[in-house]
Amino acid sequence: MRRDFFLVGFVLVALIFSSSVYAFDFDLHGSLGEGENKFKRYVPPVSNPVLNETPYITTEVRPMYLHQNIPFEFLTQGGSIDLLALQLRVAINDRLGIIANKDGYADIDFDSVLPDDDGFANIALGLKYAIYNDPKNESILTTGLTYEAPSGSLRSGGIRLQGNGDGFLRWFVSGATMYKKLAMQSSFGFNVALDQDHDSSMFYMSGHLDYELCKKFFPLLEFNMYRTIGNAERTPVDLEGSDLVNLGTIDSGTVLTIAGGFRYHIIDHVQMGFTYEAPLTNREDLLDWRTTLDFVFYY
Numbered sequence: 001m002r003r004d005f006f007l008v009g010f011v012l013v014a015l016i017f018s019s020s021v022y023a024f025d026f027d028l029h030g031s032l033g034e035g036e037n038k039f040k041r042y043v044p045p046v047s048n049p050v051l052n053e054t055p056y057i058t059t060e061v062r063p064m065y066l067h068q069n070i071p072f073e074f075l076t077q078g079g080s081i082d083l084l085a086l087q088l089r090v091a092i093n094d095r096l097g098i099i100a101n102k103d104g105y106a107d108i109d110f111d112s113v114l115p116d117d118d119g120f121a122n123i124a125l126g127l128k129y130a131i132y133n134d135p136k137n138e139s140i141l142t143t144g145l146t147y148e149a150p151s152g153s154l155r156s157g158g159i160r161l162q163g164n165g166d167g168f169l170r171w172f173v174s175g176a177t178m179y180k181k182l183a184m185q186s187s188f189g190f191n192v193a194l195d196q197d198h199d200s201s202m203f204y205m206s207g208h209l210d211y212e213l214c215k216k217f218f219p220l221l222e223f224n225m226y227r228t229i230g231n232a233e234r235t236p237v238d239l240e241g242s243d244l245v246n247l248g249t250i251d252s253g254t255v256l257t258i259a260g261g262f263r264y265h266i267i268d269h270v271q272m273g274f275t276y277e278a279p280l281t282n283r284e285d286l287l288d289w290r291t292t293l294d295f296v297f298y299y
Contacts, residue, residue: 028299030057030091031130031140037094039135043183045208046273046292047259048224049087050102050124051243052187052206055142055174057097057130060298062087068244071288075237076110081244081286083107085121091299095130099146106154106245108161119153121245122162124170138178146170148191154245159235161245166194168201168246181212193230199246201230216265222275224259226285228252239285256280257287271296 031039044054049064063086070079085104091097102124109116126146133140147169152162172189185208193199204227210220226242234248241247242255261275277290 026091027093028059028091029094030059030097030299031094031133031135032056032058032298037133037135039138039140041138041178041183041212042298043210043218043220043263043271044273044296045185045206045222046220046261046263046275046294047222047257047277047290048204048206048243049085049292049294051170051172051189051191051204052208052222052224053099053101053128053142053144053172053174055128055130055140055176055185055187057091057094057128057142058089058298059091059097060087060089060296062089062294062296064292064294066244066290066292068286068290069288070110070286071284073284074239074286076113078288079108079110081106081108083121083244095133097128098126099128099144100125101146102148106162108154108156110156114157114159117154117156119155119162120151121154122148122150122152122167124148124168126170128172128174132175138183139176141173141175143173144171159247161241161247165198165248168193168199183210183212184208190229193232193246193248196230197233197248199234199248200228200232200240200252202240202242203227203229204243210263218263218265220261220263220273220275222259222261222277224257224277225254227254239283241286244286252285253283254281255283255285255287259290259292261292269298 066083068081088100107118128144154162174187176185188205232248238251240252259275259277
């Protein structure tokens, strides 16, 4: 019942946002576009798509597909997670934007022990604001806050992977700058469980480097770190789900990953991105390796 309430509420909010675009004088171009107060280059991160929010204020639709292999060392002796998701962003002006950066439908296949399952991920919605905006020097710094509602239905063998609890508040800071054809982005934030007995809380950091090899092609390298800062009491294991799911474990630690890939600008205002990601630490949690594919349609 509560999941249905949140789903209906999210649809209503999305409709209000879309109608507000026409009712009010929104600058849908946000950070991007023509003019001296606009950025000319936009290459958002690909990996860690839920937490690593781009600092640019944009109006966009971003469908994505994620495939993650589960390590053999996990109690199920391996398996995989597949996720289809759709992110939405709406620029109110060149500094303020609305973000809906988590949703989707996931399918989990375990090799043994736990039953396979599929279901909806939680839904997250929030705002971000560019506190420093310098298009002339291609530099921007943004902060934001989102609420992740416990609207998901994904579970396996009685273990809730999404849903229940009281959700999460996520605060983040994200920045970007350029040096000639090399662009750098970084972000950090806290994903705090509102029911700390049910869900784990986490600190994360992400880094992104891309280089304009030619007019439309941008090779990239990304790093992600996930650090549990508050263990829960729900699941008696010593690992967490990083950015994808929350196990509410009694003991977990730090996972550091590296991702390599590219972005390609297909046509104006349409681009695709791809990364292959793997852990750098001995601790892997649920991530043996991962591929992420997305398309960005932006205004």
